[in-house]
Amino acid sequence: MKVTIDNITLEVEPGTTIMQAARMIGPEVAPPAMCYYEPLKGSGGKCRACLVKVTAGSEKDPRPMPKLVPACITAVQDGMIVENTVNEDVLETRKGIVEFLLLNHPLDCPVCDQAGECHLQDFSFEHGVSSTRTVEERNTFEPTDLGPNIQLNMNRCILCYRCVYTADQITDGRVHGVMHRGDHAEISTYIEKAIDNDFSGNVIDVCPVGALTDKTYRFKSRVWFSKPVDAHCECEKCSGKATIWYKGEEVIRVTGRKNMWGEVTDFICNGCRFDKKKTADWAIEGPTNVSRHSVISANKYGANLIKPAFPVLQAARDYKQINDDRDRSFLGIQPALPKSKKK
Template sequence: MEDTKPQLLTVTIDGIAVEVEPGTTILQAARKIGPDVAPPAMCYYQPLKGSGGKCRACLVRVAAGSTKDPRPMPKLVASCLTAVQDGMVVENTTNPQVVDARNGIVEFLLLNHPLDCPVCDQAGECDLQNFAFDHGKATTRYEEDRRTFEKKDIGPYIQLHMTRCILCYRCVYTADQITEKRVHGVLGRGDASEIGTYIEKAIDNDFSGNVIDVCPVGALTDKTYRFKNRVWFTKPVDAHRDCPTCSGKVTLWYRGDEVIRVTARKNEWNEVTEFICNTCRFETKKTSDWVIEGPTKVSRSSVISANKYRADLEKPSFGKRLAAAEYKPIHDERDTSQLSIQQLPPERFAKTLPSAVEPEP
């Protein structure tokens, strides 16, 4: 009884081989390699059982099913649900078909999205924003009216903006799996489906606030934090307290020395690691209530880490990427030797240009 470990499977994603345990999904295997390879996930949420498969943002192409059966899969598959096989070859962003499909998904998700990021509390930590930045276009081909919904009040703590919802069902699974009774769900069908409580009920239980954290967009936001600040102006700090109902491990979001928001701690994939109760989230907002552990490590290149205070963090690449996209070398063929301009040494420019802009080979 020496070898009780399951045999590891080798899967190649975008040319990078990784060994994973049997039963791992392609998405998890890709996440093991790193954020550059991991497909985006708008509905899949690892802590929630049964989530995934709905947004189709994580579609990948399986170029070879396994060593035994190396045929490619006929359609693109949802990487969040497809288990890896030994010898599987997966194409993520290296395949134009996948990129094309993903561009399509962004377009579909944004069709009826209000694009009110300037007034949305989620801006800056929004999965859809990141996804659109990676795969979206600056213009839309949609000319009709966007769909709207009647406003619904779902209680004193949670603000529901149905127009922003992308129907990922995460909040439904959350309520199913961590609360005793789910009182909200998806009503209607097709593009008229909406999250709601049948007959205008308030969502009222100790863990209801977690739907705010799992929401990938600004459809469910914290009423106690509403319009108070932008996330990139706040400082996240890890803290804990002795809570009778939950683990009490949270992230406090400071503006100056004032706690303006409390959320659960999230990992690098923006997934909550431990769900917290409403008392911690909404009612304990004094520094004296908490034991401070230190600044939160924001490991993904997000705008939250854009400001400040940790020199070792890589600055978000958004600006650089934008600059790289906008930057065009000027082919000036005029003879400048005739002009009485003092030629500056090229190093002068090199400093001011972002390092990401590398000359095309």
Template sequence: MPEEQLVKVNIDGIPVEVTAGTTILNAARQIGGDIVPPAMCYYSKLSGSGGKCRTCLVKVSKGSEKDPRPMPKLVASCRTTVMDGMEVQNITSPEVIEARKGIVEMLLLNHPLDCPICDQAGECSLQDLGYEHGAAKTRYEFERRQFERIDIGDKIQLHMTRCILCYRCVFVADQITDHRIHGILNRGDHSEISTYIHHAVDNDFSGNVIDVCPVGALTDKTFRFKNRVWFTKPV
């Protein structure tokens, strides 16, 4: 077998050597710690995931050794592969921090701030980002988009008002079940998760669909309000 080609990349001043084709996000994850960009729509086991929520934006201040020009705009680290000699800024870039703060504000435009009564509280990526980057109050003055809670299966309840349209639940159903019956309907700010013709999600992997949701949009009806994550112990 041919040897894997390794490339060197510098992220927030920390060098790391990774396999060619690795994304900036996964290169940062090899380093670990605070320099890892947040990512709510990317899931490493799901093909095609990423590029939706934009929370993982970073600044590429040097493209590569061959072409050292910086990239003109912030890039999604979950979809951008590293180049040999690339230099990346995440938490060391005020531009990135300001952009991420704006993205969090946008994600919270319609999202209810009901963390104390949400089943996802304590393990919610958006809750973490809200605490880190969120402002104390919103500038949004218009009516928020709201949905009624609906059951989309005997085990799944959908609270679309909390959904950030990360597509992770759709990718799970596409890639590990025989027949996906839910997806994204409509376009733009009218987009929503729903089942087709009010079918129910009824398969052996419905729990996986719930599990990949990074917020509290999909919850397990058999576990709702039974316990808090910080009271549970991993097995």
């Protein structure tokens, strides 16, 4: 099937969603996603962050769709034309979506462990506004321990359902979910039951905000002060492929490896995540490939990065050399001789 997204045409297989097709083009075209998580079946359609405008439904029926549609759950039709970043209505709608997501979400980024790798931060920066129109009090919750290694800060939760799908699909039995309805809805366990299965730590990795955090890592370091490296180990329960994060010589946390969209490709067990906190436990493969646009890459891997020549190019383009023949002998500097008189 042929589909055109932001004036770029490509061919995709039947059953491909608009989100998947846009990701084939690249991050500059792909819509943002707060609830969609490709490895999790059934995810998507909750946050509305990926709404796009379909200006032509298909080649057979070129009429536009009357409303914006979520790219993560809308299948491509042959001849479909989609507008994402080039449509003003889409960009204006996303401002409203950011405003809704931040209705109860506290702006506590300076103390949140997710800062620096938070998808909501990126979404707010790219599409949000700097002011709020609400004066009502926010919903507030007390931090809750969901077992010995996971803490829930429900104040930050945006009800994306990722952690629920993760527990459903990769654990033996889910003991947490969304309780209540409407503006009282919250992520919780049944009568404060602990989440203690072998793969429970993966709910931390899939959370797009700082609602579910690793208690062994809380307040230890900012993510841009740590150094992520790819490593693997021999494990009977999982693939053993992980990213370990150093602060100096200390391993401060272990996470699943993520792709360019921030999605874990291989879920890891709790033994690898919480218990193996020594370099000797791992076989180091090398530095994690981090996008240069990410704050995580700041001041790291200097020998492996090519510094941009932008300042030099800008100076050559915007400035001209000055022929300065002033007498500066009082500074101990001899005036420059013309090129023809230099020996």
